[in-house]
Amino acid sequence: MADVIRVLLVDDDALVRAGLAMMLDGAADITVVAEAGDGREAVTAVDAHFPDVVLMDLRMPNVDGIAATRRLRSRPRPPEVIVLTTFDTDENIVDALRAGAGGFLLKDTPPPRIVEAVTRVAAGDPILSPGVMRRLMERTVVQSGAFERARAALDELTPREREVALAIGRGLGNADLAGELEMNLTTAKTHVSSILTKLGLDNRTQIALLAHDADLA
Structure with missing residues (x-):
């Protein structure tokens, strides 16, 4: 059970x-x-x-x-x-x-x-499929102050974690972003977990929305 x-x-x-x-x-x-x-x-x-x-x-x-x-x-x-x-x-x-x-x-x-x-x-x-995610983010109006907060949050990440966050923002799953960024799947998952912890986020979807607010996705 x-x-x-x-x-x-x-x-x-x-x-x-x-x-x-x-x-x-x-x-x-x-x-x-x-x-x-x-x-x-x-x-x-x-x-x-x-x-x-x-x-x-x-x-x-x-x-x-x-x-x-x-x-x-x-x-x-x-x-x-x-x-x-x-x-x-x-x-x-x-x-x-x-x-x-x-x-x-x-x-x-x-x-x-x-x-x-x-x-x-x-x-x-x-x-949510990558296509639906992108459509939603493209049509979302960035709230006042959200751009600055999102950019500041992404600045807390390492360069590699930032690349992972932006890949998630483009709708890539772990396997796809691992291939694009030339890392193994375990490393990709580790980076995702680190991003969630550092930024106090709940899930990958919120990482994607943050990348959108920063106007980087």
Whole structure:
């Protein structure tokens, strides 16, 4: 059972939760450990059930999905979060990623894709494709002061770590950036971990957004 991915479902629609639970429980390596009807209940459920991945709706009463994601991802040992919603505006996507979500899916996503996303995000991989990532970043308006903060953050990195960060900003995965920068995969992963630690970031997606804010991606 150690390899089974524990999932928490967060949605204010009980029918949506029931459908997701039926679908995910049918996967051999996934089990739904709890459900919650809003972001406030989600925080309590995480404390009680220790999920690996949270499937999070955006628009819910009391505490919305963005606020709940931010609260969960600020914890010492946070679960991964995948936002699952019907609202796919650029603002919603970027806000979710900045809050620490490891991915963003629409509710009409085919079931096999949702199962794949849970597996990938549990392994630490973002589920946005490079093309979608680039499109989102190109259409994101850099907020006041974000450019300076991003440039200052990247200046804290070694030259090699900076190259890795910019490669991530262009949507490259570990294998692709390792090949482009002529390093082995283990070294690439080490650089990514070092960047996350130095800059206090949660995941690769936030590295990509930082490179975008610095106008270098």
